[in-house]
Amino acid sequence: MSDLLNAVSTAVPAVALLTRGVSMEEQAERGYGHTLREICRQPEAWRAIGTRFTERPSGAGASPDGWVLTGSGSSHFIGVALAPTLQASLGVNVRAAASGALLLTPEAYVTAGSAATIVSFGRSGQSPECIGVIDLMLERHPLCRHIFVTCNPEGRLARGYQQDDRVSSFVLGREVDDKSLVMTSSFTGMWLAGRLLGWSSDASGFTRQSSTLADIGRAVLLSRLEELARVAREPYDQAVYLGSGPRFGAALEAELKMLEMCGGRVRTRAETYLGLRHGPMAGIGGRTLIVAFISSDERRRAYELDLLTELQRKRLGLAFVVCGAALPDHAADECVLNVEYGECAGVGDDDLVAIDVLVGQTLGFFRCLHERLKPDSPSETDVISRVVPPFPIHPI
Template sequence: MSILQKKTKEFESIKTLRSAPLAEQRAAGYADTLREILQQPQTWQGTAEHIAQPAAREPFARALQPRPTHIVLTGSGSSMYIGESLAPTLQAELGISTQAIAAGTLLTHLRGTLPPGPGLLVSFARSGDSPESCGVVSRILEEASDWRHLVITCNAQGKLATLYRDEPRVDVVVLDERTNDRSLVMTSSFSNLLLAGTGLLQAGQGAIPATALPSLVEAVQQVFDHHGEAIAGMARRDFDAAVYLGSGGGIGIAREAALKMLEMTGGKVITLAETFLGLRHGPMSSVHPKTLIVAFLSSDPVVRGYEADLLRELSRKQLGLARLIVGEGIPADLVGVDDVAIDLRGVAGHGEVPTLLAEVVAGQLLAFFRCLHLGDKPDTPSQGVLTRVVEDFAIHGAG
C-alpha cells in the first residue's frame, strides 16, 4: 500500500512519512518540505560554525564600520519576519537603534521610512531573486550613500549575491546550499537566515554560544521524536482559523508560523498573528469555538507573566477550540485537557534566539500536518497562485 492510499491518521507519524520511498514522498508532495524541516538542527550547527570562521566574520565586522546610527533589517514575506524576530536582540546587544522594514515598504515609501544615516541595511533572502530585493538595495545605494549593506542569502547564484560584487558598500554572506529550500515554503532557510543574522553580534561570533547549540539541537530533536504525533493530532482537529501569539522577537515567529499555515492550506485556515497584550484590543473578538490558539512563550520571566495572564483570561472566557503552547517551563494551569504543551527544556537560559528557533519548528510541523490532513501538497501549495520566487514586476521610479 502506498503512502497515498493510507488513512489520514497515519500522517501523524514523522517516521512513517520519512521512511516511505522517495518516489512516494514526491507523489504525495511532501518530500522537500519534510526533509527541510527535519534537517534544521544539523544545518544550524553548520551555520553557527560558518559564521564563527575568521573569513566569514569579516563581512559582519565591515558592516558595523563605521558604527551605524541605525540598523534596518529587510526582506519580503518570511524574510521580513526574520528581521522582526531578530531586531530586539540586535538592539539590546549592540545598543544601536534596530528595526525591521519590509522591502516592499522601502521600495514604495523610502523617504518616509528609511531613518537618517549613517546606517546599515541588512537584506535577508532565500533566493535573492525577488524583484524588490535588488530594487531596494540599488535605490538606497543611489539615494542614501551613507548607508552600508549586508546581504545574507542562501543562494550564491542569486541576484543579491552577484549583482553588487564590485560595490564596496555591499558585503555578502552566503549560507550552505542545503539551506536554499526547494519547497515553495521557507523552513530551514528561514531559521538559518535568522541564526546567521546573529553574526552581527560579538564581531561575528553570533548570539548563540557553542555551548548552547547542543541544548537547542536536543530540544528540537525531542519535538520531532516525542511531540510529532501530538502536533499531527492537533492538526486534524476541527478548526478553520488559527491565532498565533508571540512577544518581542516572538511576534516575528508568530507571523512566520501563521504564514506557513496560510500558505500550506491555501487559505483554508484563516490566520492571525498578534502579540499577547495586543490580542485584548479587538482581535480577541475573532477567537471563536473553531479557532486554534498557538502560543509561543517568552523566555523572559517578566514577559511570561503577561503571557500567562492572557492565556488564563482566554480560559475564563472559554475562547478557542484548543491550544498549542510552546516554551520552557510551561505552568500546568495553562494547559487544558484538549491542549498540547511542548516544553523546550534547556533552551531558555541562552537568550531569546534559541527559543525562537525551536518555536518556529513547532509552527512549521503544525502547518505541514494540516496541509496533509486537507489532502494538499506541502511542497507546492496553492499551485497557480504562488511561486517559489515572486515573479518579476516593474520597478517604478521614485515619486
C-alpha cells in the first residue's frame, strides 16, 4: 500500500472500511482495489512525471497549420481540457477532435497539404479508431507531425511507429497504466504530459507546477474524501457537471466517470455554465447532484456564481458540490459542499483540471460502491470494456 493510501486509510473512515484488515489481493477480488489505488497514487505520479519529463518532444513547436488533439472517450476529453491552454501558450489554432470524428471526417480537421501537429492520446495505445486515424494521417497527410502520449509501453502507440521520423512519443509507463476499466491516473498522467507540450523552455517551472499540483491533490484526498463519500450516497438519480474553458474538459471526464462506474444507473450530463440556460436546465430537478468547478479567473467566476445563485433560487438540485480555490463561504447551506483547493499560488484554471477530475473520480467511485457495483469492472454485462475491441476500419 502506498504512503498516501496508508494516510488516507487512517484519516478517512470511508476508506478505512475498505482497507483495514483487507489485503490488496482481497480488495482486488472484491472489485475495488485497483481503482482505489489508482485514484490515490495520482499526486505522487504527477510529481514523478514533473521530474522525469523535462523537455518537450521534437515536433512540439508552434506549427503554422495548428494542432489537433485527438483520442477516444476519456482520451478525447484530455484534448478538450488542453486545447484552450495550448492555443494560448503556442499562439496557433489548437482543436480537440475525437478520434472517431477525425476518422470519419478527416477533411473537417486537416486540409490537403497541411503540416499540422497531431497529438494522439491513448492509455492502451491499441484502440482501433486511434490506430486507424494515425495510419490514415500518415498516408494522406505526409507533412503532418505526430506526438503520441500513452501509458502502455507495449502498445502500438509506444512501439509501432518508432522508425517514422515524423513521430515523437511520451510513454508514461506502468506507473499510470491503470488496470481498472475506468481511467483515473492514466487520464491525469497523460493530461499532465500534454500540459508540458505548451510549456516554455523553463523545465524547472513544469517540475514545480507538477509538485504543487501533487500537494493540492494530496490535501484534497486527505481532507475532503469523507465528505465526498457522504455526498456520493445521497438519493440523486442524475448528476450534472459544470465547467468553463479548460475545466469544461474536466467536467466531461468527471461526468463520464460517474456514468461508467454506475453502469448508467445515474444519468449524467456535462455542460458549460451559460449553456445550461439554453435548454438543459429543464432537465434539472429535485434529485439532481450538481458539481460545479469554479474558475479562478474573476470574470468567468462571476458568471458561474450567478448561475449557481439562479439554480438555488429556482430550488433546482438536491445537493451542490462546489470546487475551486478561495471559494465563497457556503458553510451555512447544508445542501452545499465546498471542496476548497487552497491558495493555489501560481496555479490557475489551466492546471486545476487535474484536481477537478480527482473530485469527479472520487464521487464516481463511492457512488459505484453505493450501487453495489465493482469500480474495477462496473459493467455487469460487459457492455463496455477496458479496451474497445477491434472493429473494421473502412478505407476512404
